[in-house]
Amino acid sequence: MKKLLLTGLTLTAAGMLAACGGGKAADQTSAAADSKADTKQEGASEAAGDAAEVSLWTYPVGKWGDSATVDGIIKKFNEKYPNIKVTVEYLDYQNGDDQINTAIEGKQAPDIVLEGPERLVANWGAKGLMVDLKDMFEKDAASDIYDPVKTACKSPTGEFYEYPAFMVAHCMAVNKTMFEKADALKYLDLDTHTWTTDNFLKAVQAVYDSGQQNVGAIYCVSQGGDQGTRALVNNLYSGTFTDKDHTKYTVDSEENKKALQAIVDQAGLNFDPSIAGGDEITLFRNGTLAMSLCWNASQQTNSDNGPAGKTNAGDEIIPMLFPSDDGVTELCGGIWGYGIFDNGDAGKIEAAKTFIDFVCNDEAQVKESVKASGFFPVRPSVTGVYEGTETADAMKLFEEKFMPSMGDYYQVTKGWTTARTEWWNMLQRIGAGGDVATEVATFTTNANAAAAQ
């Protein structure tokens, strides 16, 4: 018996060892090799000036999360700058922040990160971990970057921690077939893609009455896609998330309270603390929900799992601005760009800037970079990005009807990380029956405490 057991164990072990023979030897030495490579690289870059190896970490912004696309861009970059080697890692939104934060702790922060001001400027920038990119903004190519975009990339103390690459206005979307069935299309202005708060609530009621119990979901399991819930609340009665100067949070204003109460009272709009924005989109696409609050141009043109602009069942998807009582919708913007972590190596920083300059400013490249994101350029001199592509019409619609409504970029307010967490926690409490006034007060107290620190 014992012999049998012994043979078994030996076999298991032997089999497994054999199976990973290649990997084993590789990993044993890779640690040492990595550190060696690092020191060597540092020395080399100091000496040669422009020869360097930089790491680029990207969040899945459109095709910037796809190795095929990114490899293509790097290949083009290397045709022009053969001395700079770019290695790429792909992050996800579920764990990406934590991975960068642990990497910072582990002293292995990337050189370049592709993300937005809320992270680059308000988080890592504010902690003094990023390089000031002021010199890049002084170049000709940067001269016509939209002013609000420039402002968003600037810290309160005047440093630029992000060089913007592309942007989008987040909006919402409805399932045309479901609205048609409920005779609710009359509440939508299909020409301007707008609706008033009154009409919005009537439309939701109509769809609900037609037998669709779940019209929209106020998703709040975590921060994923929270720009949608924020924009809905802020626009309903023209409240704001922060004050104008981005010094404190104003979610406890009468307008916002009224809006939250209206959502609580409206049948068909359900708080759901078990899903995030991504799940909501899945539910919208498979016909469980009649509207999505987590939409944008890239979603509308996404054809990964079926024809673009259609649900799984083939229903037409209409993108809409968030409803507003005064006819002026402020859409929550997303501005993606590049930031450079200060890893203390001047050669790497220069190389990183060279790369950013290439993807954002090179005449031949900039359109491709923007197209890969599925979003829009940050300066008017870049035009016709989507000309001649399948998505040209849809993108034109978004450019004309949605982008002009881009609102204040308040995501750089101090204490943003705390405020974001407090937001979904507040929605969870309200969804569980918490009093709107009380919960909103808790939010503002906690968020403003973080803002004052």
Added chain:
Amino acid sequence: MAKGVYTTRSKELVRRETASAYMFLLPSLVFFIGFVIIPMIICIYTSFFDSTMGKDAKDVFIGFGNYIELFQDGIFLKALKNTFVIVIVSVPVVCIFSLWISSVIYNLNDKVLSVFRCIFYLPVVTGSVAVTVVWKWMYNNYYGIFNYIGKGTGILKTNINWLGDERFALACIILILLTTSVGQPIVLYVSALGNVDNSLVEAAQVDGANELQLFWKIKWPQIMPTTLYILVITTINSFQCFALIQLLTSGGPNHSTDTVMYYIYYMAFKMFRYGYGNAMGVVLAIFIAVLSAIQFRVAKER
């Protein structure tokens, strides 16, 4: 007992044994001290500082400041409670449940037995991430399988948002934890029951003992060592429950599934409050150390 050993041996012998003992202990100690004890000491040390991330961030000594804040932090207390609820519920349930299953299957035919054993082991080998994705779908508010069956059989009138409802979320997490925890205990119990001394059982049967007596008087004492081992590994597993929470609920809704482990992670990598996170770690470590010591004491007395 140890004293007796010392008096009968010469000092020289003790010294020699100490030397050889440490020779055997050395490899293990390198890892244990290097990757458990030293980090633990750093952890205790940092817990007295206000420590954060950032280029110009300096650690500021604040004495017991973190600890005082900790016991006024409602979320931490809730997390501490949840952590212990998970352990206190899952450990006995896993033990009883796996013992019951084992008692039913252990004397079945070999083929059937191995099929069952394999089936109950499946969630262990499937991997927590994959299992989590499926359970998330099963708990789904709109068309998850639980609502589907609940409504189909008429038990539920309306859909329940299992993971989104404070009343059910923690129970849902524990249920997943149970399915991923019973595999190993069942395997252990099946052979423990199979190895029970048959002559004792037969003797008792001749004396007219009924099934229940047979179990308590004869089998239970013999499978006691297995039970203790299972208690230990299940406790360890329950404390390690992290992936489920991180991937499913992020501690919500309204912190009803927050555990200390998740809260430490959250404080460290979302809020960058390292000192505070470490203080939490120390408190949890003290609780666990006391619990382990008690468990071990009880086990020894048996």
Added chain:
Amino acid sequence: MKTSNTLKKLYTVVSIIILIALAFCFVFPLYWIVTGAFKTPVSINSPVPDWIPKELVLDNFKKLFSRQAAPIFELGFIKGPMAPAAVRWMINTVFMAVMAMVLTCLTASMAGYALAKKRFHGRIILFTLIVCAMALPKQVILIPLIREMSALKLYNTIWAVILPTVGWPFGVFLMKQFSEGIPTEMLEAARIDGASEFKTFTDIVFQMVKPGVGALAIFTFINSWNDYFMQLIMLSSTSNLTISLGIAKLQAENSTDFGLIMAGATLAAAPILIVFIALQKYFTKGITLGAVKG
């Protein structure tokens, strides 16, 4: 007597029925993962469960394999041929689990023997420390651990996951319990025969605690395979990920591709499942012999 017999039969029948129902619940998640891996996007996202898919496609696997690439192994500056990243993740995971298993078994059996059979200074303190640290979740020491790994230049290597696993003292505790069963006379006899300490260990001690080593090996292997947390905080580059971390990273922000995740999960579960089924006999014996004696 007769009623008790009928009762017993009834109990057995009812139990088995419940058991079969339970078995279905346990099989279902895996069934859903494996079928999900072959489903079309519409079918997998359908609100009405598609219990038995009519159309099976390989798209998810194609997507998984074409998504990212990594060298299949790295040996210093020599890099292996590029392969789908998922394959590399699999290799990393197996390497990690086997390495953790082998190192733990070696160090723990030695230390366990010393703790059980030798009287030395510091024994009580050491054993108390081990018992107290046994159930310690790794989250407690996560921040110092990251800094330590970074200082050792091991951060973002598979070793950063393996080493703390080996340091975890449960193995020592377990092996100490096993070693206590070794008759002291046998050790004395060996000493009188002039056997060296090391020879005594390899020829007598290790042979006697082998079942325990088996139990520990399996426990360590499964635990480190499933230890998502350590992998999450220690590993970041594509070529260093493990399979479970790789799967977790497949979830994008705005559209979770369940088919892709299921394909990854199937890939991750397949080898360990095959090993388990094929070697079930040894696997289960390994766990049990040990535990019963301990």
